[in-house]
Amino acid sequence: MNRRIVIFSLICLIVIQHVSSGEINHLSSDDSLNIDKMQTNILIGIYRIRDLSINVHKPFFHLQFQIDSKQYIVNFPLEGPDAYWECSWPAATITVDYDQETPIPIDISLYYSSSSDGRKKICDISNTNRYNLSIQYDVKRGEWIGDDFLKDETGYGHSSGFEDENKLENDCEIWFDIKQGKPGEDPEMSWYSDDRLTPWEILNLYDINMSDDHSKTDFDNDLIPTSWEDKYGYDPFIFEDHKHLDADNDGLNNFEEWKTNHWFSDPFAQDIFLEVDWMKSKYHFLKDYRLSKRSQQLLMTTFTKEKITLHIDDGWMGGGGDSIPYDKSLTIKDIEGIRMKYFFQGDPENWKKGVFRYAIMGSQIELESMDYIAGGISIYFDTIGIGVHYIKTHFMCLLHSRFDSDISIASGLMHELGHTLGITPLNTPGCDKSGNPFHKDFWIYGNYYSAMNFRYVYNLIDFSHGNNGENDWDDWSNLDLTLINKA
Numbered sequence: 001m002n003r004r005i006v007i008f009s010l011i012c013l014i015v016i017q018h019v020s021s022g023e024i025n026h027l028s029s030d031d032s033l034n035i036d037k038m039q040t041n042i043l044i045g046i047y048r049i050r051d052l053s054i055n056v057h058k059p060f061f062h063l064q065f066q067i068d069s070k071q072y073i074v075n076f077p078l079e080g081p082d083a084y085w086e087c088s089w090p091a092a093t094i095t096v097d098y099d100q101e102t103p104i105p106i107d108i109s110l111y112y113s114s115s116s117d118g119r120k121k122i123c124d125i126s127n128t129n130r131y132n133l134s135i136q137y138d139v140k141r142g143e144w145i146g147d148d149f150l151k152d153e154t155g156y157g158h159s160s161g162f163e164d165e166n167k168l169e170n171d172c173e174i175w176f177d178i179k180q181g182k183p184g185e186d187p188e189m190s191w192y193s194d195d196r197l198t199p200w201e202i203l204n205l206y207d208i209n210m211s212d213d214h215s216k217t218d219f220d221n222d223l224i225p226t227s228w229e230d231k232y233g234y235d236p237f238i239f240e241d242h243k244h245l246d247a248d249n250d251g252l253n254n255f256e257e258w259k260t261n262h263w264f265s266d267p268f269a270q271d272i273f274l275e276v277d278w279m280k281s282k283y284h285f286l287k288d289y290r291l292s293k294r295s296q297q298l299l300m301t302t303f304t305k306e307k308i309t310l311h312i313d314d315g316w317m318g319g320g321g322d323s324i325p326y327d328k329s330l331t332i333k334d335i336e337g338i339r340m341k342y343f344f345q346g347d348p349e350n351w352k353k354g355v356f357r358y359a360i361m362g363s364q365i366e367l368e369s370m371d372y373i374a375g376g377i378s379i380y381f382d383t384i385g386i387g388v389h390y391i392k393t394h395f396m397c398l399l400h401s402r403f404d405s406d407i408s409i410a411s412g413l414m415h416e417l418g419h420t421l422g423i424t425p426l427n428t429p430g431c432d433k434s435g436n437p438f439h440k441d442f443w444i445y446g447n448y449y450s451a452m453n454f455r456y457v458y459n460l461i462d463f464s465h466g467n468n469g470e471n472d473w474d475d476w477s478n479l480d481l482t483l484i485n486k487a
Helices: 003-015 187-192 199-205 226-231 254-259 293-305 332-343 388-393 395-400 405-420 440-444 481-486
Strands: 039-051 060-067 070-073 082-084 092-097 104-113 133-138 143-146 158-160 172-180 271-279 309-313 356-362 365-367 372-374 376-379 383-387
Touching: 039 060, 039 104, 039 187, 039 293, 060 092, 104 172, 172 187, 271 332, 293 309, 293 405, 332 356, 332 376, 332 383, 356 388, 356 405, 365 376, 365 383, 376 405, 383 388, 383 405, 388 405
Parallel strands: 271 309, 271 356, 356 383
Antiparallel strands: 039 082, 039 092, 039 172, 060 070, 060 104, 104 133, 133 143, 158 172, 365 372, 376 383
16 A cells, blocks of 8 residues: 555544543643753654646755754655655754744755756745745744745645746745644654644643643534644634634635645635546556546646645545446436445545545546537536546547647546536636637637636636636636535
C-alpha cells in the first residue's frame, strides 16, 4: 500500500475519534515544572508543495529557512510537481523561552532544480513583490502574521505565488505549519500531535492541564476540540454552533471543516472537495479510465488562481480511487447506483454527503431521454459522470484540445463541475451553447470564453470573468459553492 495512503489513513482515524468533554483539570501543586525557566520547542514544518507555473516536467524542490537570523537548509529535495512531506520530523526546530515577548521572524524560501539543470532557482510563494514568505511568530499564542495570517482568504498556513497577481514567476503554493512542543516532549512527537496549544496558553490563558491532549478535549461541548478552536480564533470555553457556521461560504460548516482539516481545509478560505473513482477498460491491454495526474494538476491550478482550493481525492484521502467494473455506457440510473455503492458506501447519510463532490470516470455517458451519447453529465449538485473513452476518441473533442486528451478530459470535468457550482443556461445564456461552427450560437456567444460554452468545452480549463465584451458572463463571481448542501 502506498505510504502516503497509510499515513493519511492513520490521521483520519485520529480525526474521527469521539471528541471528549469534561471538567478542567488544573496543574497540581506538586507539579515539577519550573515555570520561571521553562522553554519550548518551536517546530516549523512543510506539509505540501505544488508547482503552479514552473515550466519543468518534474521539478525538485529545495527548502531554506531563516529563523531569528539563523539559517536552516533542508538537505534533501522533494520531487514535484506535487510533493508531500512524508518525514516524521519537522523541517526546522528552535528552542526559546515559553513566555518570550518578542515575535520570532521566520522566512521560508523555496527553490527548484531539474534533472537536466542542477542549478537552484527561486520560486515565488509570497503575496508580495518578494519571492520568499516572511512572517512574525508570537511564541505565547502560537500565531503568526505577515505574508500569511489568520483569516487570509487563501488559508492559514497556505501561501501561493499567484496571490501577487503575477503568474509567471516560477510560482508555487505551499502548505506549512508552526507548532510548539510541551516541556520535555520529543520534537517528533510534538510534530505529529494535533494538540496546538502553547505552554503559555495552557498555563496563563486557559489554566488547564499541560499533560492532556487538547486536540480531544472539548470544554464548551460544541463538538469541536479546544485546539482547533484556539487555532482559528474561537474561544474554546464559549459554545459556538459550529454546524451552522460557514464564514467562507463554501458550503462546509465548521464541523465539516474540522473533519477535513488534515486535508488542508480552512474555515476562512474556500475549499472544494472532489472524490474521483474510475472504471476498468473493456480489455486488459487498454488503459483504464482514470483522471490523470496531469489533468488533476491543471484543474487544481485553475482554482488556485481564483483563491479557491480544489482538493482531489483519487485515493490519497482514503475515499477515492475505487475501481468500477466496465460498462459500455453509463445512464443516469447507472450513475445513481454507483454513487450509492461507491461514494456513500450504501449509506445515504454518509458524512461525505454535503462535503465532497463525486466524479465517475467511465467509458461514455448515455442520455436515454435524448437518445444521445455524451462526454459528461452532472446530477444532484454533487455527482459528475465523465465519458473518458468518448472524449479520447471523438474527433471534435480531440481537435479542440489539439489532440491532448489530458486537457480535453480536464476541460470536460471543469464543465460538469461548473454545473454543480450553479452555472446553468437559466442564469448564463452562453452556457451549453453549440460547439458547431455551422450553428449561429457558435458565433453569437464566441466572446464567452468559458468551459461552460460548448465552443470551448474540450479546450479551455477555465471559467469566464465576463470582461470580454458583449455576450460574455462572469462565471467566477457567480459560483455558488453552497449548492452542495442541496445534494
